[in-house]
Amino acid sequence: MDEKRKTTILVLDDETIVLKRLRPALEKAGYEVEVFSRSSEAMARIMDKDFDIVITDLKMQGLDGMQFLTMVKQGSPKTEVIVITGFATMETAKESFQKGVFDFLAKPFKLAEIQEIVKKAEAKILQGELL
Amino acid sequence: MPFSTLFGRFQKVLALNNQVLDLIANMGTKLGGNYVFDQHYIHTACDQLSDLVKQLIYNLDAMAPRKYLGLYDVFRDINHEIEEELAGKLVIPKTDYTMPYEFISRDFGDVVGAKNANLAEIKNLLGLAVPEGFAITTRSFQSFLEYNGLQEKIFETIATWQKGDLSSEGAGAKIGDLIMAGAVPPALAKAVENAVAALYLEAEDKEGCLALRSSATGEDTEMSFAGQYLSLLNEPRERVLDGYKAILAGTYSGLALEYRRQKGFAENEVAMAMGCQLMIDAKVSGVLYTLDPRSPEREVMVLTATWGLGAPVVAGEVKADQYAVERKPPHPVSAMDIVRKEKQLSPKTGGGTRFRAVEADLRAKSALTEDQIGGIAEAGLLIERHFKKPQDIEWALDPEGRLFVLQARPLNIKAQVAEMLCDISSILKSYPIIFENQGTVAQEGIGAGKVFLVKSEEELDAFPQGAILVCRYTSPRLAKVIRKANAVITDIGSATGHMATICREFHVPAIINTGVATRRLHSGQEVTVDARQNVVYAGVVKALCYFEFAEEAFEETYEYRLLRRVLKRIAPLNFLDPSDKDFVPSACRTFHDITRFVHEKAVQQLIHMEYANQRRSLTGGRKLKFNVPLALVLIDIGGGLAPSADDDTVEQKEVVSVPMRAFLEGLAVPGAWNTEPISIDFGGFMSSLTRTFSLKVASPKFVGQNLAVVSKEYANISLHLGYHFNMIDAYASENTNDNYAYFRFLGGVTDITRRSRRAMLLADILAGNDFRTDVRGDLVVARIKKLDIEGMKRTMRLLGLLVAYSRQLDIKMLSEQEMKRSIEEFNGFKNAHHDSRGL
Numbered sequence: 001m002d003e004k005r006k007t008t009i010l011v012l013d014d015e016t017i018v019l020k021r022l023r024p025a026l027e028k029a030g031y032e033v034e035v036f037s038r039s040s041e042a043m044a045r046i047m048d049k050d051f052d053i054v055i056t057d058l059k060m061q062g063l064d065g066m067q068f069l070t071m072v073k074q075g076s077p078k079t080e081v082i083v084i085t086g087f088a089t090m091e092t093a094k095e096s097f098q099k100g101v102f103d104f105l106a107k108p109f110k111l112a113e114i115q116e117i118v119k120k121a122e123a124k125i126l127q128g129e130l131l
Numbered sequence: 132m133p134f135s136t137l138f139g140r141f142q143k144v145l146a147l148n149n150q151v152l153d154l155i156a157n158m159g160t161k162l163g164g165n166y167v168f169d170q171h172y173i174h175t176a177c178d179q180l181s182d183l184v185k186q187l188i189y190n191l192d193a194m195a196p197r198k199y200l201g202l203y204d205v206f207r208d209i210n211h212e213i214e215e216e217l218a219g220k221l222v223i224p225k226t227d228y229t230m231p232y233e234f235i236s237r238d239f240g241d242v243v244g245a246k247n248a249n250l251a252e253i254k255n256l257l258g259l260a261v262p263e264g265f266a267i268t269t270r271s272f273q274s275f276l277e278y279n280g281l282q283e284k285i286f287e288t289i290a291t292w293q294k295g296d297l298s299s300e301g302a303g304a305k306i307g308d309l310i311m312a313g314a315v316p317p318a319l320a321k322a323v324e325n326a327v328a329a330l331y332l333e334a335e336d337k338e339g340c341l342a343l344r345s346s347a348t349g350e351d352t353e354m355s356f357a358g359q360y361l362s363l364l365n366e367p368r369e370r371v372l373d374g375y376k377a378i379l380a381g382t383y384s385g386l387a388l389e390y391r392r393q394k395g396f397a398e399n400e401v402a403m404a405m406g407c408q409l410m411i412d413a414k415v416s417g418v419l420y421t422l423d424p425r426s427p428e429r430e431v432m433v434l435t436a437t438w439g440l441g442a443p444v445v446a447g448e449v450k451a452d453q454y455a456v457e458r459k460p461p462h463p464v465s466a467m468d469i470v471r472k473e474k475q476l477s478p479k480t481g482g483g484t485r486f487r488a489v490e491a492d493l494r495a496k497s498a499l500t501e502d503q504i505g506g507i508a509e510a511g512l513l514i515e516r517h518f519k520k521p522q523d524i525e526w527a528l529d530p531e532g533r534l535f536v537l538q539a540r541p542l543n544i545k546a547q548v549a550e551m552l553c554d555i556s557s558i559l560k561s562y563p564i565i566f567e568n569q570g571t572v573a574q575e576g577i578g579a580g581k582v583f584l585v586k587s588e589e590e591l592d593a594f595p596q597g598a599i600l601v602c603r604y605t606s607p608r609l610a611k612v613i614r615k616a617n618a619v620i621t622d623i624g625s626a627t628g629h630m631a632t633i634c635r636e637f638h639v640p641a642i643i644n645t646g647v648a649t650r651r652l653h654s655g656q657e658v659t660v661d662a663r664q665n666v667v668y669a670g671v672v673k674a675l676c677y678f679e680f681a682e683e684a685f686e687e688t689y690e691y692r693l694l695r696r697v698l699k700r701i702a703p704l705n706f707l708d709p710s711d712k713d714f715v716p717s718a719c720r721t722f723h724d725i726t727r728f729v730h731e732k733a734v735q736q737l738i739h740m741e742y743a744n745q746r747r748s749l750t751g752g753r754k755l756k757f758n759v760p761l762a763l764v765l766i767d768i769g770g771g772l773a774p775s776a777d778d779d780t781v782e783q784k785e786v787v788s789v790p791m792r793a794f795l796e797g798l799a800v801p802g803a804w805n806t807e808p809i810s811i812d813f814g815g816f817m818s819s820l821t822r823t824f825s826l827k828v829a830s831p832k833f834v835g836q837n838l839a840v841v842s843k844e845y846a847n848i849s850l851h852l853g854y855h856f857n858m859i860d861a862y863a864s865e866n867t868n869d870n871y872a873y874f875r876f877l878g879g880v881t882d883i884t885r886r887s888r889r890a891m892l893l894a895d896i897l898a899g900n901d902f903r904t905d906v907r908g909d910l911v912v913a914r915i916k917k918l919d920i921e922g923m924k925r926t927m928r929l930l931g932l933l934v935a936y937s938r939q940l941d942i943k944m945l946s947e948q949e950m951k952r953s954i955e956e957f958n959g960f961k962n963a964h965h966d967s968r969g970l
Contacts, residue, residue, distance in 0.1 A: 017689070108167055
């Protein structure tokens with residue numbers, strides 16, 4: 001991997017507070033971050049660009065997050081998806097993992113927790129590229 | 132009702148009580164800044180809580196049918212307020228008509244308007260001078276409209292304007308006329324009259340006039356509303372009510388209507404409060420921007436000043452001197468533009484203002500001296516740090532040269548900063564990290580400056596404004612310089628200690644318990660403390676400070692404010708003393724109050740039934756005869772007490788309940804029951820932190836009743852010792868898998884810091900004895916499970932000893948050193964009785 005290229009992250013959540021908190025924290029940690037509160041716009045963006053990591057809410061108005069992550073994985077299987085949701089049940093967690101998500105985090109969560117998961121996802125991507 | 136049914140309900144109450152308190156504490160921790168939460172969370176948590184509290188009330192009602200029906204009413208009212216908040220509606224609190232600045236903090240924005248709230252916070256927390264005064268609250272606004280039947284008329288006019296059938300000037304004039312023709316309700320008029328009289332009682336100049344300043348909700352936050360509303364200067368005191376009406380009318384001026392429409396501010400979100408202040412006869416006035424909004428990277432403040440009152444400077448009606456002042460202390464002036472000042476605005480005798488010629492020798496003179504500039508700059512940075520944003524501050528110097536802050540609001544520099552910081556992480560990479568992820572962040576934020584390493588108390592007097600305070604221990608003595616510090620780092624300390632509390636109060640970024648700070652940092656070294664990511668950089672990382680300025684502060688987000696607002700109706704515990712005549716359902720103000728009330732009454736209900744029946748065969752309840760002064764009633768629900776000749780009392784040896792017996796043994800350890808009188812020290816700096824603490828509740832007397840419900844293998848013990856609420860629930864049998872002990876400790880006289888420290892002490896001891904322990908503020912919950920019967924007995928003895936020992940501990944808990952000493956002392960007791968009592 002080109003050392004200068006930053007790991008790219010797309011965050012989708014229809015509650016802008018989540019974006020407001022995550023974007024500065026991830027940017028300071030050295031990631032290139034794009035945030036979306038509308039799934040249609042996020043959808044259009046992933047058609048244009050493959051992100052290394054996608055962080056998405058599961059339940060949003062207008063679109064099922066499950067659909068979104070399915071599309072992300074279809075379009076770019078190497079993208080690691082992290083699901084954040086306020087409706088955490090065993091079923092949704094199971095379904096997410098079946099669809100190949102990297103990790104699943106129930107809201108509310110600590111900033112440190114998501115940063116830790118993002119780091120692990122990044123490590124996995126790096127490893128994949130070395131192989 | 133059969134006792135078993137009653138007891139079943141009682142257990143249900145206990146379980147719900149625990150769930151409610153857990154949930155409240157959990158919601159509280161979300162305000163700390165470590166969590167990412169959203170509106171969905173706030174809604175879900177409130178729903179859950181409301182459901183639990185409702186169940187609590189049902190269960191108490193089942194225990195004492197129709198006895199506490201008032202609970203349903205207060206529940207409905209509180210729940211309704213929470214629902215209104217969640218629906219985003221403006222809830223005008225049922226407050227007094229007026230409020231003195233002394234009692235206002237920024238939390239009262241919806242009561243006194245943003246301008247008053249900020250100003251009062253600057254006075255009360257930062258200790259800067261602001262004009263003496265009081266606020267006329269938004270509730271007064273509401274009752275004025277109601278009294279004159281104006282609400283509908285106003286909304287009709289606004290609707291006509293919104294449809295385009297009326298110009299904004301036309302609508303403004305029409306509403307203005309309606310308001311000016313209205314009458315101030317007599318009760319409100321009386322309240323204002325009293326507040327004005329109280330204000331003049333303390334005034335230096337009894338003949339002076341008043342400044343009446345609009346203060347709307349939502350103003351001075353993200354939306355500045357600068358210059359949109361009316362302020363009246365130098366009004367004679369007898370004109371205060373007319374002035375009040377004029378300011379209310381100004382709420383609906385054509386200008387204000389238009390501004391709100393453009394900013395998307397809903398008309399039903401508007402409520403107007405007013406600040407009523409003693410007029411400062413300003414010799415010099417002006418405006419300070421703590422950062423130059425045109426070129427923030429220059430690191431200078433922009434200060435304008437002119438002779439006389441400041442209103443024409445803001446309005447651009449007079450010429451003013453302008454200074455570029457460096458942000459770094461001691462704030463030298465890097466550029467100045469002294470203009471010829473021909474006229475100044477001055478108060479007229481008898482009221483009102485007029486322009487007059489500036490005295491000839493002053494016209495060409497700089498309105499400020501270097502010292503005055505330094506003082507204004509210093510005050511500005513203090514305010515900036517507290518509100519975490521560059522500030523736009525109106526100030527005045529009185530004839531004696533004393534500085535008064537008249538208004539402070541955030542300066543929006545987002546757009547400029549965004550350009551400067553295209554890539555924050557690569558900027559950060561160019562600064563060496565001194566250490567990271569050491570210790571705990573006690574208060575989030577960014578602070579840069581020179582390290583000042585404190586080794587002894589004497590050095591504190593030399594602590595410079597804007598330095599980074601680095602020290603080994605946390606100590607209450609440091610409180611006096613925290614206000615001046617840009618950040619605090621310590622080697623040792625806890626997130627619930629004094630220092631953390633004070634740093635949070637003054638919004639000073641703090642990382643504590645780093646272990647390495649005093650070794651790795653030296654005085655004079657420039658550093659930047661990122662108390663968000665927990666990193667200390669070498670050098671001043673300006674970019675990081677600006678990055679912080681440009682971000683919407685967590686405390687300013689809608690979600691933070693919403694959670695804080697709903698928590699105000701949930702978390703505070705307003706009553707402690709069940710013997711108080713006000714301990715009635717209608718006095719409950721929060722869900723916590725209701726929960727506390729239900730718990731207390733459920734315990735009483737069991738005891739009451741006991742005394743009412745006087746039938747031992749039914750309940751088996753008896754008073755304990757004991758060698759420690761503890762008024763405890765035991766109720767036997769099966770094999771917990773040995774039969775005895777006396778129906779009313781029970782000897783310690785007759786308690787055969789396994790967990791209860793062991794608990795009493797621990798309680799009776801000689802010397803553990805600390806009965807020495809302890810004086811409560813409210814002096815010194817502590818009193819500054821106990822503003823909300825009423826001395827009324829400070830007398831340590833017996834509170835509530837102590838009750839234990841026991842069986843052969845079970846004990847549920849509710850204790851009120853001093854002002855602690857202590858609950859222990861335990862099961863101890865031969866079946867190891869069923870065994871558990873649950874310990875909960877809450878409350879206590881003295882301030883939250885000492886209470887928290889006591890909580891930490893209990894938690895330390897419990898954790899050291901294998902309990903799974905959880906501390907949130909002054910609430911301690913500890914659980915232990917699946918011990919064999921001998922282990923359970925040891926555990927219950929330990930809890931007995933701990934309860935006895937910690938009875939009045941918080942009053943002694945003055946310092947962390949004492950806390951350590953107490954742990955050692957406790958362990959001493961424990962070990963001394965280890966052999967003889969099996970502890």
